[in-house]
Amino acid sequence: MALGSAPSAYAPRFDAGRVCLDLLATTHPGERLDGVGALCAWIGCAGLVPDGTALGHADVSWLAGFRELRGCVGVLVRGPGPGDASSYGRALGRVNELALGATPAPVAVRGEGGGLVRALAGPPSCAALLALVARDAVELLTDPVARAAVRECEGDDCPLVYLDTSRGRRRRWCSSEVCGNRERVARHRRRAALARA
Numbered sequence: 001m002a003l004g005s006a007p008s009a010y011a012p013r014f015d016a017g018r019v020c021l022d023l024l025a026t027t028h029p030g031e032r033l034d035g036v037g038a039l040c041a042w043i044g045c046a047g048l049v050p051d052g053t054a055l056g057h058a059d060v061s062w063l064a065g066f067r068e069l070r071g072c073v074g075v076l077v078r079g080p081g082p083g084d085a086s087s088y089g090r091a092l093g094r095v096n097e098l099a100l101g102a103t104p105a106p107v108a109v110r111g112e113g114g115g116l117v118r119a120l121a122g123p124p125s126c127a128a129l130l131a132l133v134a135r136d137a138v139e140l141l142t143d144p145v146a147r148a149a150v151r152e153c154e155g156d157d158c159p160l161v162y163l164d165t166s167r168g169r170r171r172r173w174c175s176s177e178v179c180g181n182r183e184r185v186a187r188h189r190r191r192a193a194l195a196r197a
Helices: 019-027 036-045 060-078 085-099 126-142 144-148 176-196
Strands: 106-110 116-120 150-152 161-163
Touching: 019 060, 019 126, 019 161, 036 060, 060 085, 060 126, 085 126, 126 144, 144 150
Parallel strands: none
Antiparallel strands: 106 116, 150 161
């Protein structure tokens, strides 16, 4: 994102504070993981792989895996619905199962400028990348301080959750530039309408 520019409401979002919460953001305002290319772009932007990592071996099964994990994380972060404790247990079991996978092995290689840069020892598997996100979810859910800082956006019709690390834990929106700006504009319009009345 260019310095000083606001993110597009439809661009991938990486402002939730945790990669597992950023994965949840791929459902709003519509499905953002709508193809293998979109998933590979998300994987790169989320920092799951170093820049330039080839993901040409990804296929549609990767989409199913990431969408399943996203659903499980959503259930665990938001809690079970009324009378639906079994879905929470299934989601917890699946996240724990995925977290057991071996993660991609990083290596240091010489970069173009002669310095060392991070690369992966081999092409990452879907299971290895899912393990990274699942472990992030396990860390979030088992850290009482971090878990207590998870908030749901107060924006109208915004289901996104984020980690509130602001001073005083007073953050209200998933993004000040997106939902916060919408709320400020709506508040201004309400005041202007009252002034005209």
